[in-house]
Amino acid sequence: MHQTEFNYQRKDLPAGFSKYGLIFLVAGIVLAVASFFIDQTRAAFNYLIIYMMIVSIALGSLFLIALEYVAGAEWSTPFRRIPEFFAGLLPVLFVLVIPLLFFSHDLFHWAHEEAIKEDKILQGKAPYLNISFFVIRTLVFIAIWVLFYFILQRNSRKQDTSKDQTLTTKNIRFSAAFIPIFAITITFTAVDWLMSLEPHWFSTIFGVYYFSGTVIAALAAVTLVVVVLKEKGYFNPWITDDHLYSFGALLFAFVNFWAYIAFSQFMLIWYADLPEETFWYLTRWEGSWVIFSLLLIVIHFIVPYAMLLSQPSKMDPKRLKFISVWLLFAHLFDLFWLVMPNMQPLKKGYIFSWIDLVFPILGIGIVLTVFNFISRKENLIPVGDPKLKKGINFHL
Amino acid sequence: MNKNLYGFAALFKTPDEIIEAAKKTAEAGYQKYDIHSPYPVHGIDRAMKLKASKLGFITLVFGLTGSAIALLLMYWTMSVDYPMIIGGKPFFALPAFVPITFELTVLLATLATVIGMITFFFRFPENDHPLHDTEYMKKVSCDHYGLVIEAKDKLFNETKVRELLNSLRPLSIEEIYYPEKETYPVLETKFVTFLILIALLTSGVTYFALNKLLYMQPFTWMMDQPKLNPQKQSTLFADGYGMRAPVKGTVARGFLPYPFTGQNAPTDVLLNPYLPTKENLQLGEQKYLTFCSPCHGNFGDGDSRLRGQFPNPPSLHSTRAREFSDGMIYHIITNGQNVMPSYASQITREERWAIVNYIRVLQRAKNAKSSDLQVVNKETGTNASN
Known part of the structure; x- marks a missing residue:
């Protein structure tokens, strides 16, 4: 049961990562560039979805790392490198955000000066919702995330060779500082990039709503990579059924958390029935959007809930692989549902366009390439971490 | 084989030893054995090769029962049996039912899990176990780890089990026996007499407490007063009613009876005592929108705002309605017509006349004369023609 001997040999990732x-x-x-020439607005909205999806995976992974340090979790130490690689997408955000800033006029109603002139509500919100402050906020937030990413990741990698235990203590302190900052920045990010698409609408729980999806996306991405690499023998004696069960249990917990938050937001608005709040849901009940709204409940809650309910299903690698792909899609669908109905031509109902299918390809490409690039020369297991042994011998 | 033997119990000092012991015992093929430890040992269920517990199915079935009961209860009470409009929501308001459904699901699931665990797995009514009051139990509930192989096991063989346990190098091996059953004679005279006396005493005290003591009032706190209550009987008057009708031929202050109640049209001419001043028309508009517009529509077109929940009245712009006298319209509001009930109790006389004035304005707006246009042109300074 106990593995006392531990000799890890670094292996390159499977070739599929870099090829695909x-x-x-x-x-x-x-395809994305082509679609920008064909329908600029639609492409900008789709690009925003992919951008937020990458923010979800990257920032959520950084949160998982910080959570491990702060909670003193041992089970997640053997595969902590995987969220570290995913968090490596954070510096790339500086590049990825540029097109969005250029197309902010297509995305945001509040970016139109003539619209603000006629609108008292937008005038009131103008001190917060204006292009210059918006750009500064976005860049500062990304800078903060990148800063914490570099600190946590550098200390973690230094440990591989130096085996210095004080680096873990340092990372615990930085993680404790990061988590409240994370809470604030993710709330503002959700408000800025998703809620302000409909600048007349407001919901105080919206930041938490986006956060719940973020953690699902990051966890699902990490689960998927860990299960795939374990099947190919990369993690073989070290990641056991007990680790997989913990993945399943955490995913299950956050699926429930998402449903709880989503329903809390819906029920309060539905019950109060105030026109300034309900119109946001009514837009998503208009025309064919009603199908998307109902599908969201099925895709994001009912199916994963049923699939993860029983104990054996939480540690079945096949099931986990399927459900993590499913949940990544569910979060993408959630973002689609949040973003697309705000587009003016789609307000009355969904109209299909091939542009919607293009951008997920771009997203997969970016994530895989960055992941492969960052993980090239790194150990897949933090061999110097003092918690590693306990993490490998983790039992439920 | 000794008939009273429950099993062999072995004590160990460390969790690693007990995991090793559990593994060996499971490998030897024993089924009826158990591990005892002062706290949950990680990895023990896998070492013992335990199958997943069936308890989850009880939880699932009762959880679903809870959801079904909650939904059916709320559907029956709030949508079928006694539908009430609450906050303008539909009678079957699913989002509002979700929290209650969730609560009942969780409640039934947890209760069923606990009760199921106690009855099926702990064999509830049985409150004794051979391991109770043994040195072994004292040790394993403090700082030792124990393994018991029961004599009920098909493979049980005293020498073999002893061999196996010895090979695990325990601190000690104990033989555990079923305790001897103690019996008490139930039908002893003294006991039965005592029982009957207690029963009589309890019944007497209960009867006194529930039927007498509860109704003794130390203070009445003015609860009983000699007064007349509305809608109640009274012995003060000969007819037995607490409420009195007004004396015949009298009229209450500020109230004039309407003389044409129940007639199709007023026999005498009713004249509008109010001029259509701005204030009067504003009052009329407000009252019209409150009381008339739900059926007649905001502009008197008969396009009810009730979306067909009620038969739509004819338009107020018909020739017939336009040729009504003011008094006739007043009469209809006061007396009602066809399906329309009397509004006399909701709308005062002044307000009724103001509504009449406002209806005249609406009718004129739909059937304007060319002279009206001249007035408008004069007021606004434009030069529109028809």
């Missing part, structure tokens, strides 16, 4: 990453990236960029 490049194919997806090139195809994605070509």
Whole structure:
């Protein structure tokens, strides 16, 4: 039961990571650029969805790392490198955000000066919702995330060679500082990029709503990579059924958490029935959007809930692989549902366009390529971490 | 084999030893054995090769029962049996039912889990176990780890089990026996007499407390007063009613009876005592929108705002309605017509006349004369023609 001997040999990631990453990236960029020429607004909205999806995975992963340090969790130490690689997407956000800032006029109603002139509500919100402050906020937030990413990741990697235990203590302190900052920045990010698409609407729980989806996306991405790499023998003696069960249990918990938050937001608005709040849901009940709204409940809650309910299903690698792909799609669908109905031509109902299918390809390409690039020379297991042994011998 | 033997119990000092012991015992093929430890040992269920507990199915079934009961209860009470409009929501308001459904699901699921665990797994009514009051139990509930192989096991063989346990190198091996059953004679005269006396005493005290003591009032606190209550009987008057009708031929202050009640049209001419001044028309508009517009529509077109929940009245712009005298309209509001009930109790006389004036304005707006246009042109300074 106990593995006392531990000799880890670094192996390159399977070739598929770089091959498919490049194919997806090139195809994605070509199609995305083409779609920008065909329908700029629609492409901008779709790009925003993918951008937020990448923020979810990257920032959520950084949160998982910080959570491990703060909670003193041992079970997640053996695979902590995977969220570290995903968090490596954070510096890339500086590049990814540029097109969005250029197309902010297409995305945000409040960016139109003539619209503000006629609108008292927008005038009131103008000190917060204006382009310059918006850009500063966005860049400062990304800078903060990147700063914490570099600190946590550098200390973690230094430990591989130095085996210095004080680096863990340092990371615990930085993680404790990061978590409240994370709470604030993610709330503002959700408000800025998703809620302000409909600048007349407001919901105080919206930041938490986005956070719940974020953690699901990051956890699902990490689960998927860990299960795939374990099947290919990368993690073999070290990641056991007990680790997999913990993945399943956490995913299950956050699926419930998402449903709880989503329902809390809906029920309060539905019950109070105030026109300034309900119109946001009514837009998503208009025309064919009603199908999307109902599908969201099925995709994001009912199916994963049923699939993760029983104990054996939480540690079945096949089931976990399927459900983590499913949940990644569910979060993407959630973002689609949040973003797309705000687009003016789609307000009365969904109209299909091939542009909607292009951007997920780009997203997969970016994530795979960056993941492969960052993990090239790194150990897949933090071999110097003092918690590693306990993490490997983790039992439920 | 000794008939009273429950099993062999072995004590160990460390959790690693007990995991090793559990593994060996499971490998030897024993089924009826158990591990005892002062706290949950990680990895023990896998070492013992325990199958997943069936308890989850009880939880699932009762949880679903809870959801079904909650939904059916709320559907029956709030949508079928006694539908009430609450906050303008539909009778079957699913979002409002979700929290209650969730609560009942969790309640039934947890209760069923606990009760199911106690009855099926702990064999509830049985409150004794051979391991109770043994040195073994004292040790394993403090700082030792124990393994018991029961004599009920098919493979049980005293020498073999002893061999196996010895090979695990325990601190000690104990033989555990079923305790001897103690019996008490139930039908002893003294006991039965005592029982009957207690029963009589309890019944007497209960009867006194529930039927007498509860109704003794130390203070009445003015609860009983000699006064007349509305809608109540009274012995003060010969007819037995507490409420009195007004004396015949009298009229209450500020109230004039309407002389044409129940007639199709007033026999005498009713004249509008109010001029259509701005204030009067504003009052009329407000009252019209409150009381008339739900059926007649905001502009008197008969396009009810009730969306067909009630038969739509004819338009107020018909020739017939336009040729009504002011008094006739007043009469209809006061007396009602066809499906329309009397509004005399909701709308005062002044307000009724103001509504009449306002209806005249509406009718004129829909059937304007060319002279009206000249007035408008004069007021606004434009030069529109028809």
